Amino acid sequence: MPAANTLTGAWTSSAPYAQALSDPQRPLTLRTSTGRTLRLDAARFTAPPDAVDHAVLDRCHSPTLDLGCGPGRLVAELARRGVPALGIDVAPAAVLLGRAAGAAVLQRSVFDRLPGAGRWPHALLMDGNIGIGGDPAALLARIRALIQPGIGELVVETESEDIHENHVVTFEGGGMPFGWTRIGAEALVEVAAPLGFRVADRWTAGGRRFVALVTCLPGT
Numbered sequence: 001m002p003a004a005n006t007l008t009g010a011w012t013s014s015a016p017y018a019q020a021l022s023d024p025q026r027p028l029t030l031r032t033s034t035g036r037t038l039r040l041d042a043a044r045f046t047a048p049p050d051a052v053d054h055a056v057l058d059r060c061h062s063p064t065l066d067l068g069c070g071p072g073r074l075v076a077e078l079a080r081r082g083v084p085a086l087g088i089d090v091a092p093a094a095v096l097l098g099r100a101a102g103a104a105v106l107q108r109s110v111f112d113r114l115p116g117a118g119r120w121p122h123a124l125l126m127d128g129n130i131g132i133g134g135d136p137a138a139l140l141a142r143i144r145a146l147i148q149p150g151i152g153e154l155v156v157e158t159e160s161e162d163i164h165e166n167h168v169v170t171f172e173g174g175g176m177p178f179g180w181t182r183i184g185a186e187a188l189v190e191v192a193a194p195l196g197f198r199v200a201d202r203w204t205a206g207g208r209r210f211v212a213l214v215t216c217l218p219g220t
Helices: 004-012 014-022 040-045 051-059 073-080 092-100 135-146 187-193
Strands: 028-032 037-040 064-067 084-090 105-107 122-125 153-158 164-171 178-183 197-205 208-215
Touching: 004 028, 004 153, 014 040, 014 092, 028 208, 051 073, 051 197, 064 073, 073 084, 084 092, 105 208, 135 187, 153 187, 178 187, 187 197
Parallel strands: 064 084, 064 122, 084 105, 122 153
Antiparallel strands: 028 037, 028 164, 153 208, 164 178, 197 208
16 A cells, blocks of 8 residues: 555545545546556535435434545534434535535545544445555554444445555546445445454445444454
8 A cells, every 4th residue: 555645635635536525427437557448436425415325324323433535425414313423534525615615624644644533433435435544454454543433434445346455546637546445335345354353234225235343342
């Protein structure tokens, strides 16, 4: 996985990402080191939560940490429901939009020091954010240290297909390279199990796939 400062710098300095947030119809594309293109759904990043999102948020009945929250659409919705929530994102443009929408958002990497470590009942990795850094195992291990042991739940939105691809990518239009992973539900479970996670639930809705993970207590 690229160094954390490289990952942060790639999103912080990305003009294409900031432009896509201000104009969701603008294409947002990653280009891999092999020349392949991966299209990101920027319109979803800024759209109000849809029925599929609301069903995920229905699981979050107590404080929730949204990792890679973008403009904070889910954090803002949880706040409207009266559920304490905090979003984390490294991109200044996303953080500003999130705060303007009424979301509590910190400009920080998931690998930085975060408030409430080890005490969060719920965490979210939506919109492909399991790909952050190109190392799902490192990301899951970090999140395991953030959620409540044994009862904290992490909901991960995976790829709709059963794949596991690691890439080094840049934003089309310029920027620093960073790691990005595309991973399906089956591969995610295989990565998560040795790290002390078990599957609490998995489902498909609106063509999107999700896995809910909880941490195993020692001896279980």
